Amino acid sequence: MNSSFALILPEFIQVLVILGLFLQSLASPRPDGGTRLGARTGWVPLAGIAVLAAAALSLGAGGLMFREAYRIDALSQFFKLAVALGFVIAAHNAGAQPSLEPDRRPDYFLLLALSALGLMLLASAVELITIYLALEISSYSLYALIPLRGRDPRAAEAGIKYILFGAAATALALFGLAYILAAQHSSYLAVLTAKPWDWAEAPLGIVGLTLFMAGFFYKLALFPFHFWAPDVYEGTSNETAAYAATLPKLGAVVVLIRLSAMFAPGMPATTLLAVLAAASMTFGNLAALTQQDVKRMLGYSSVAHAGYVLVGLTAASAGGLAAAGFYSLVYVLMNLTCFWVICRLSHDGRNLQLNDLDGLHGREPMLAFVLAVAALALVGLPPTAGFMGKLFLLSAAWNRGYNWLIIVAALNTAISIYYYLNLIRHAYTTDAVSDVAAPRSGGALWGGVLAAALLFLGILPAPVFKWAEAAGRQLMP
Amino acid sequence: MNPSAWPILTILVFFPVAACLALPFIRGAKAVRAFCLAAGLAELLLALPLLRFDLTLPGYQFVEKIGWVESWGLYYHLGMDGISLLMVLLTVLLLPLCVLCSWSYITRRVKEFHFSLMLMSSACIGVFVALDFVLFYVFWEAMLVPMFLLIAVWGGPARRYASLKFFLYTLAGSTLLLVAMVAFYIEGGTFSIPELSARSYSFDFQFWAFLAMAFAFAIKVPMFPFHTWLPAAHVEAPTAGSVLLAAVLLKMGTYGFLRFCLPMTPAASLYFAPLMIAVSLASILYGGFVALGQRDMKKLIAYSSVAHMGFVTLGIFLFNARGLEGALMVMLNHGITTGALFMMVGCIYERSHSREISDNLGLGKYLPAYMGFFGLFALSSLGFPGTNSFVGEALVLIGVFAANPWLGAAAVPGVMLAAAYMLRLGQKLAWGEPTHAAAWRDLNAREWLYLAPLAVLVIYIGLAPGLTLQSIDPTLTRVLTEVRSRAGAAEAAWPQAAWLSRTTPPAAAGAHQGEGL
Numbered sequence: 001m002n003s004s005f006a007l008i009l010p011e012f013i014q015v016l017v018i019l020g021l022f023l024q025s026l027a028s029p030r031p032d033g034g035t036r037l038g039a040r041t042g043w044v045p046l047a048g049i050a051v052l053a054a055a056a057l058s059l060g061a062g063g064l065m066f067r068e069a070y071r072i073d074a075l076s077q078f079f080k081l082a083v084a085l086g087f088v089i090a091a092h093n094a095g096a097q098p099s100l101e102p103d104r105r106p107d108y109f110l111l112l113a114l115s116a117l118g119l120m121l122l123a124s125a126v127e128l129i130t131i132y133l134a135l136e137i138s139s140y141s142l143y144a145l146i147p148l149r150g151r152d153p154r155a156a157e158a159g160i161k162y163i164l165f166g167a168a169a170t171a172l173a174l175f176g177l178a179y180i181l182a183a184q185h186s187s188y189l190a191v192l193t194a195k196p197w198d199w200a201e202a203p204l205g206i207v208g209l210t211l212f213m214a215g216f217f218y219k220l221a222l223f224p225f226h227f228w229a230p231d232v233y234e235g236t237s238n239e240t241a242a243y244a245a246t247l248p249k250l251g252a253v254v255v256l257i258r259l260s261a262m263f264a265p266g267m268p269a270t271t272l273l274a275v276l277a278a279a280s281m282t283f284g285n286l287a288a289l290t291q292q293d294v295k296r297m298l299g300y301s302s303v304a305h306a307g308y309v310l311v312g313l314t315a316a317s318a319g320g321l322a323a324a325g326f327y328s329l330v331y332v333l334m335n336l337t338c339f340w341v342i343c344r345l346s347h348d349g350r351n352l353q354l355n356d357l358d359g360l361h362g363r364e365p366m367l368a369f370v371l372a373v374a375a376l377a378l379v380g381l382p383p384t385a386g387f388m389g390k391l392f393l394l395s396a397a398w399n400r401g402y403n404w405l406i407i408v409a410a411l412n413t414a415i416s417i418y419y420y421l422n423l424i425r426h427a428y429t430t431d432a433v434s435d436v437a438a439p440r441s442g443g444a445l446w447g448g449v450l451a452a453a454l455l456f457l458g459i460l461p462a463p464v465f466k467w468a469e470a471a472g473r474q475l476m477p
Numbered sequence: 478m479n480p481s482a483w484p485i486l487t488i489l490v491f492f493p494v495a496a497c498l499a500l501p502f503i504r505g506a507k508a509v510r511a512f513c514l515a516a517g518l519a520e521l522l523l524a525l526p527l528l529r530f531d532l533t534l535p536g537y538q539f540v541e542k543i544g545w546v547e548s549w550g551l552y553y554h555l556g557m558d559g560i561s562l563l564m565v566l567l568t569v570l571l572l573p574l575c576v577l578c579s580w581s582y583i584t585r586r587v588k589e590f591h592f593s594l595m596l597m598s599s600a601c602i603g604v605f606v607a608l609d610f611v612l613f614y615v616f617w618e619a620m621l622v623p624m625f626l627l628i629a630v631w632g633g634p635a636r637r638y639a640s641l642k643f644f645l646y647t648l649a650g651s652t653l654l655l656v657a658m659v660a661f662y663i664e665g666g667t668f669s670i671p672e673l674s675a676r677s678y679s680f681d682f683q684f685w686a687f688l689a690m691a692f693a694f695a696i697k698v699p700m701f702p703f704h705t706w707l708p709a710a711h712v713e714a715p716t717a718g719s720v721l722l723a724a725v726l727l728k729m730g731t732y733g734f735l736r737f738c739l740p741m742t743p744a745a746s747l748y749f750a751p752l753m754i755a756v757s758l759a760s761i762l763y764g765g766f767v768a769l770g771q772r773d774m775k776k777l778i779a780y781s782s783v784a785h786m787g788f789v790t791l792g793i794f795l796f797n798a799r800g801l802e803g804a805l806m807v808m809l810n811h812g813i814t815t816g817a818l819f820m821m822v823g824c825i826y827e828r829s830h831s832r833e834i835s836d837n838l839g840l841g842k843y844l845p846a847y848m849g850f851f852g853l854f855a856l857s858s859l860g861f862p863g864t865n866s867f868v869g870e871a872l873v874l875i876g877v878f879a880a881n882p883w884l885g886a887a888a889v890p891g892v893m894l895a896a897a898y899m900l901r902l903g904q905k906l907a908w909g910e911p912t913h914a915a916a917w918r919d920l921n922a923r924e925w926l927y928l929a930p931l932a933v934l935v936i937y938i939g940l941a942p943g944l945t946l947q948s949i950d951p952t953l954t955r956v957l958t959e960v961r962s963r964a965g966a967a968e969a970a971w972p973q974a975a976w977l978s979r980t981t982p983p984a985a986a987g988a989h990q991g992e993g994l
Binding site: 361372381382383387388390391392394395398399406411413414418421424428429462465466469 | 545547548611622626640641644652653659660
């Protein structure tokens with residue numbers, strides 16, 4: 001009992017954080033309208049660091065719990081670490097968001113922490129119904145988070161879009177789950193892995209699996225389940241968009257990694273992944289070319305990146321899964337870095353247009369540099385982490401039956417450079433100063449830390465990549 | 478000689494980056510310039526140990542190899558052979574000269590300008606000494622952003638168009654290089670360039686790998702249909718940017734052909750040689766004719782670069798010793814001469830604020846020193862005997878005539894065109910009417926300082942090319958023997974390669990028959 005408790009220490013601390021926030025949110029507002037004592041949420045990122053430490057300590061742990069529905073292994077711990085890291089950054093980023101009344105902060109962070117907990121559970125779930133429940137925990141809190149942007153009607157619109165799409169996608173997933181149960185008579189991944197997965201022997205199983213995966217494609221904003229992404233990013237507050245654009249993808253990727261461990265190249269499901277990946281990256285990049293709103297642009301860029309991650313899954317090898325895991329961690333880092341700059345620059349919480357970046361190099365040289373590093377990482381240019389991630393993905397997937405996909409992925413890099421370069425061009429080559437006021441203090445320092453992390457992972461990826469490799473090897477020895 | 482005792486290549490690559498880190502703490506434009514000049518000179522001093530380079534050895538020297546991501550076969554692997562030696566020396570020499578020629582040209586955002594300049598030099602040196610494919614690619618791409626900023630921030634009126642075109646074109650090419658790199662890793666099991674070069678691959682694989690790599694390198698060179706980014710970039714870039722672009726960046730393309738295409742895909746190189754030769758001839762003639770019609774000095778020199786680089790690729794794909802030697806000599810000499818010509822355009826632009834030939838007429842009487850230097854570099858550019866370019870172009874032409882006299886006859890008009898457009902330019906600058914130059918001062922001490930070393934090199938290499946040739950010969954002989962032997966082997970195994978290689982020039986084909994017998 002004692003040892004198994006140590007295994008779920010990260011989740012446990014996260015639950016404690018949630019309980020603390022819950023108590024804070026119960027405190028009644030002060031009659032004079034001032035900030036109530038219970039609205040102090042500065043401790044949340046610090047508590048997040050405790051979760052991060054616990055996750056880092058449990059990296060080598062392993063075990064099966066809760067009637068074998070919950071698995072602690074290298075993969076789950078790698079993703080828990082990534083979720084915890086993302087949570088710390090996103091919570092710190094959301095610390096003083098201008099579009100949120102101080103009174104609502106505890107509720108906001110409560111939902112944020114709940115969603116992160118759901119993603120941590122998702123990383124360890126190895127039974128279809130558990131997976132489904134964990135997915136819903138992480139989704140429901142997001143449904144409530146998205147509209148929390150002052151009294152902005154666009155945020156309400158975004159919230160409704162997100163809920164409707166989400167409900168439809170999860171219904172599909174549930175439907176698929178039923179088919180899988182009917183065809184393969186088990187909901188345990190360990191059992192399912194041993195079953196045949198082709199049209200001849202298990203047509204119903206393939207249909208069910210595809211539908212089930214659709215639920216996660218929606219989370220990942222993969223083409224053609226991406227329609228919500230640009231609208232939701234645009235409508236919701238910058239800080240919420242930073243969270244919604246990054247961490248939920250980790251949950252989706254970890255489940256897809258577990259599912260795709262059942263695949264081999266040439267199987268219908270793998271081919272489906274490859275086609276969706278190509279369509280997603282091409283569509284995302286082409287649509288991003290014409291965007292003026294930075295968040296919308298990042299929304300389409302996330303559609304493209306979902307495609308890149310899938311490239312690793314089509315490899316159906318330990319290296320491919322490791323590369324997909326590493327790339328999704330890098331994706332979270334580079335997107336959060338980009339959003340960090342956006343949130344610092346948008347002092348009144350409004351959406352940033354490309355023109356608002358004009359002359360950034362003069363106003364805020366450090367933030368301009370951080371933005372440039374993040375943009376280059378998103379393109380996949382060396383010496384940033386984005387390049388290493390892409391290199392691992394492409395080399396893992398070469399000669400695994402989908403070489404055309406690699407060429408599509410490489411050509412997409414050339415398309416995407418245009419709009420990412422636009423960020424740098426506006427920040428560095430224009431001198432016009434717009435009416436964006438001076439950013440909040442402290443932003444430059446932490447932005448610098450994030451940019452340094454991106455460069456470090458690009459130059460010396462080995463220490464982090466070896467954890468991803470351990471995760472991949474353990475799924476596909 | 479203990480190679481690991483003093484990591485000279487690492488120091489050469491990363492010293493400018495280290496100097497960059499100190500830049501934010503320096504105040505005042507003048508201090509920044511002085512600091513960068515000092516750093517450039519220090520880099521030049523740091524390159525002195527390269528004199529220990531053993532000219533008789535064909536292999537890589539000063540090799541450094543440390544694990545990087547060992548589970549993925551990545552190594553931090555640097556080394557230098559005769560091909561890279563010259564390119565590195567050229568880059569190192571140009572850094573302080575570029576600082577000098579931007580001294581009064583660049584007036585705003587001086588610190589950032591020098592930051593970009595130093596990063597560029599680091600990346601360029603890195604490209605020439607990297608022996609790991611991924612490391613090469615890292616440096617290759619790392620130089621894009623500083624160059625983009627040099628054009629986009631400090632460039633002329635159309636800088637936005639030119640910088641984007643430069644970036645998009647180059648990146649489009651290098652994405653395919655990335656695919657080729659990944660394919661080589663899976664096929665050859667390593668990213669190490671020497672090891673990959675020592676293996677043979679199936680003809681089909683070579684075919685596609687060559688196409689992917691050649692696309693990237695042809696854009697960088699640039700070869701005829703892919704050259705349109707070059708005039709735009711040259712015209713808009715500030716002087717130092719043009720100098721680095723012409724002298725170093727273009728050479729990366731031809732360096733890529735020598736380092737990757739020839740040794741790794743010898744059979745495909747042979748297969749595509751007729752096409753590459755045709756495109757090279759097209760570059761030579763097209764570049765020459767278009768240069769003849771230019772009114773903008775920078776554009777004229779940019780198109781002359783297209784023509785000169787055509788000589789390089791022509792020499793490379795002849796597969797004989799003279800051709801390769803000539804190609805490498807043209808690479809070096811084009812760097813010296815065209816770099817110097819761009820500096821001269823920068824000098825006169827600071828006086829007339831125009832690059833139009835018609836605004837800079839009749840300088841001979843008022844700026845004799847300027848015209849003297851210009852005349853020397855213009856003669857060098859057209860390949861006048863006794864100057865450096867003559868050596869390279871003569872060797873390439875000897876190579877072409879040895880391979881096929883008809884091809885040689887097709888290349889010769891290129892040399893005549895060069896004489897036509899450079900002499901026309903020189904004549905107008907020296908004696909053209911009407912002149913506005915009466916009030917302009919002649920070259921000052923700083924301008925003398927950065928033009929004189931290049932002028933000395935023009936004459937030294939022109940009169941005594943022996944040492945330079947000596948330093949490249951062993952390496953080129955090694956490359957040539959490897960290519961011939963393995964292309965021959967491929968011919969035996971894949972009959973279609975043999976059928977097609979009959980269309981290659983007789984010298985190369987003759988070499989195969991020799992190998993075959």
